[in-house]
Amino acid sequence: MGKKYTIGVDYGTQSGRAVLVELSNGQEVADHVTPYPHHVIDERLPGSGKKLAHDWALQHPDDYLEVLRSSVPAVVRESGIDPEDIIGIGIDFTACTMLPVDAKGEPLCLKPELQDHPHSWVKLWKHHAAQPEADKINRIAAKRSEAFLPRYGGKISSEWMIAKVWQILDEAPEIYEQTDLFLEATDWVISQMTGRIFRNSCTAGYKAIWHKQDGYPDKEYFKALDPRLEHLTETKLRGDVIPLGTNAGGLTEPMAAMMGLKPGIAVAVGNVDAHAAVPAVGVVTPGKLVMAMGTSICHMLLGTEEKQVEGMCGVVEDGIIPGLFGYEAGQSAVGDIFEWYVEEALPAYVKEAAADEGLGVHAWLEKEAAIYKPGQTGLLALDWWNGNRSVLVDTDLTGLMLGMTLLTKPQEIYRTLLEATAFGTRKIVDAFHSSGVHVDALYACGGLPQKNKLLMQIYADVTNREIFVADSKQTPALGAAIFAAVAAGESAGGYDTVIAAAANMARVKDETFKPIPENVEVYDHLYREYNLLHDYFGRGENDVMKRLKSIKKSAE
Ligand SMILES: Nc1ncnc2c1ncn2[C@@H]1O[C@H](COP(=O)(O)OP(=O)(O)O)[C@@H](O)[C@H]1O
Numbered sequence: 001m002g003k004k005y006t007i008g009v010d011y012g013t014q015s016g017r018a019v020l021v022e023l024s025n026g027q028e029v030a031d032h033v034t035p036y037p038h039h040v041i042d043e044r045l046p047g048s049g050k051k052l053a054h055d056w057a058l059q060h061p062d063d064y065l066e067v068l069r070s071s072v073p074a075v076v077r078e079s080g081i082d083p084e085d086i087i088g089i090g091i092d093f094t095a096c097t098m099l100p101v102d103a104k105g106e107p108l109c110l111k112p113e114l115q116d117h118p119h120s121w122v123k124l125w126k127h128h129a130a131q132p133e134a135d136k137i138n139r140i141a142a143k144r145s146e147a148f149l150p151r152y153g154g155k156i157s158s159e160w161m162i163a164k165v166w167q168i169l170d171e172a173p174e175i176y177e178q179t180d181l182f183l184e185a186t187d188w189v190i191s192q193m194t195g196r197i198f199r200n201s202c203t204a205g206y207k208a209i210w211h212k213q214d215g216y217p218d219k220e221y222f223k224a225l226d227p228r229l230e231h232l233t234e235t236k237l238r239g240d241v242i243p244l245g246t247n248a249g250g251l252t253e254p255m256a257a258m259m260g261l262k263p264g265i266a267v268a269v270g271n272v273d274a275h276a277a278v279p280a281v282g283v284v285t286p287g288k289l290v291m292a293m294g295t296s297i298c299h300m301l302l303g304t305e306e307k308q309v310e311g312m313c314g315v316v317e318d319g320i321i322p323g324l325f326g327y328e329a330g331q332s333a334v335g336d337i338f339e340w341y342v343e344e345a346l347p348a349y350v351k352e353a354a355a356d357e358g359l360g361v362h363a364w365l366e367k368e369a370a371i372y373k374p375g376q377t378g379l380l381a382l383d384w385w386n387g388n389r390s391v392l393v394d395t396d397l398t399g400l401m402l403g404m405t406l407l408t409k410p411q412e413i414y415r416t417l418l419e420a421t422a423f424g425t426r427k428i429v430d431a432f433h434s435s436g437v438h439v440d441a442l443y444a445c446g447g448l449p450q451k452n453k454l455l456m457q458i459y460a461d462v463t464n465r466e467i468f469v470a471d472s473k474q475t476p477a478l479g480a481a482i483f484a485a486v487a488a489g490e491s492a493g494g495y496d497t498v499i500a501a502a503a504n505m506a507r508v509k510d511e512t513f514k515p516i517p518e519n520v521e522v523y524d525h526l527y528r529e530y531n532l533l534h535d536y537f538g539r540g541e542n543d544v545m546k547r548l549k550s551i552k553k554s555a556e
């Protein structure tokens with residue numbers, strides 16, 4: 001058999017990208033990006049121009065098909081590969097990004113009579129307008145001591161499926177009525193490619209409170225939320241939940257013609273961006289924490305048992321790699337904090353100095369901050385500029401920096417912010433490790449590891465763990481291509497397991513970041529101080545951050 005290939009398509013917040021990957025070695029032969037024509041819809045609906053309320057974020061389902069129409073033929077063309085040798089396609093998506101469809105699988109928002117109804121559209125992961133429903137979901141679950149709650153670190157997010165479905169029922173019962181199924185967008189796109197609807201074990205588990213043994217929460221719980229939701233899971237959330245890497249069916253003739261691919265090739269069930277990245281950095285066994293590092297960090301870890309870990313986003317059997325328990329945790333702002341500082345608080349002289357030296361502002365700050373030894377700034381910060389999504393799960397917490405004097409320099413503040421986010425990651429590492437889900441090494445992908453070496457060294461020193469960095473331009477898309485290779489199977493030239501596929505297709509860079517013992521020692525001291533501040537301001541001893549927020553609210 002000659003060389004074989006699969007295509008991975010990564011659906012992000014602003015755009016989708018296709019990557020064509022060689023199966024023998026994981027080489028990314030060609031890639032192509034399609035920005036979504038309708039962008040994120042957060043002000044006005046397309047067509048009617050109807051104004052959306054605060055905290056809404058929608059998308060247009062045809063934008064997802066546009067990625068298939070444009071980016072897939074583009075990578076085939078650019079690579080010059082014969083479509084006969086492309087044996088499968090897989091996708092990964094933001095989540096929970098969900099939509100209501102009719103009995104034919106058609107999105108309600110594409111029906112002319114429903115186009116001007118905001119609730120008929122795709123709700124993007126960062127649609128935050130279902131917070132009142134999420135609050136009730138949590139309150140009622142806690143009161144009933146629902147067994148599922150600890151699996152999600154004690155809190156169900158407003159970003160997830162049940163809160164979004166309930167918001168539709170609350171605010172637009174007529175749309176709820178006309179919905180045959182609520183689907184994750186990742187499952188909808190796969191259904192468009194195959195003509196068959198399946199739910200994948202990743203989004204069902206992390207975003208829709210589904211459990212491999214227990215299924216969804218029972219009817220009594222849903223009835224306690226709202227009697228109209230009693231039968232939700234066997235009606236509008238019905239459908240087989242199948243593990244990642246399963247072939248969801250062959251590519252249909254019309255879709256194959258549209259994309260320039262061979263009909264009948266394997267289409268892997270849908271997946272999520274951060275989760276798909278895990279095998280793409282070669283992680284298929286417990287003990288290795290994968291960090292997707294960008295504006296925020298998603299932390300992914302594998303285990304052999306279901307354990308309860310404070311503040312984690314969730315634990316799902318088969319949720320990342322079939323046969324293992326996948327754990328997810330996160331920090332809600334990391335790169336975003338550095339960006340806030342650079343955009344909102346940096347003196348003009350720094351920007352001028354960077355320009356004079358032909359450097360970007362981040363690069364200049366990194367160079368200057370690297371001159372300091374750990375502890376030498378005398379500063380310490382709490383990384384809560386966008387609340388806390390890790391052990392405290394509290395969006396009302398805010399940022400803090402301690403130790404400033406008249407001599408404090410911008411590069412010292414920048415370094416302290418890098419360190420604060422590293423302490424935030426250590427908190428997550430410690431929460432897992434002390435709950436019996438071991439963390440022996442860290443694996444990093446996303447934009448930040450390529451951009452800032454000082455940041456990576458600080459993470460190695462603060463966590464006292466070696467960090468391996470992805471050697472892939474598009475790690476989640478490579479992951480989607482890995483799952484496509486597994487869906488195709490060995491007989492077609494792919495692989496029979498994710499473990500075998502990752503062994504051949506995943507890559508990390510040769511250069512790693514190793515902890516430097518003297519830095520580890522100093523950071524241990526600083527981390528103890530961070531913990532004192534963390535608990536003092538975060539666990540109720542001094543609720544000044546919340547009081548300030550409420551004073552601010554009443555002053556508005
Ligand atoms: N040299 C740098 N050092 C640290 N952070 C940086 C640097 N350059 C950009 N950033 C931050 O990286 C973030 C973007 O990361 P990236 O992985 O590209 O995005 P995303 O999370 O959207 O995928 C921004 O928040 C930006 O502030």
Ligand SMILES: O=C(CO)[C@@H](O)[C@@H](O)COP(=O)(O)O
Binds near residue numbers: 013093095273294298
């Ligand atoms: O929530 C998840 C994964 O669980 C992500 O899809 C969501 O945060 C979107 O991430 P990105 O902004 O695309 O990195």
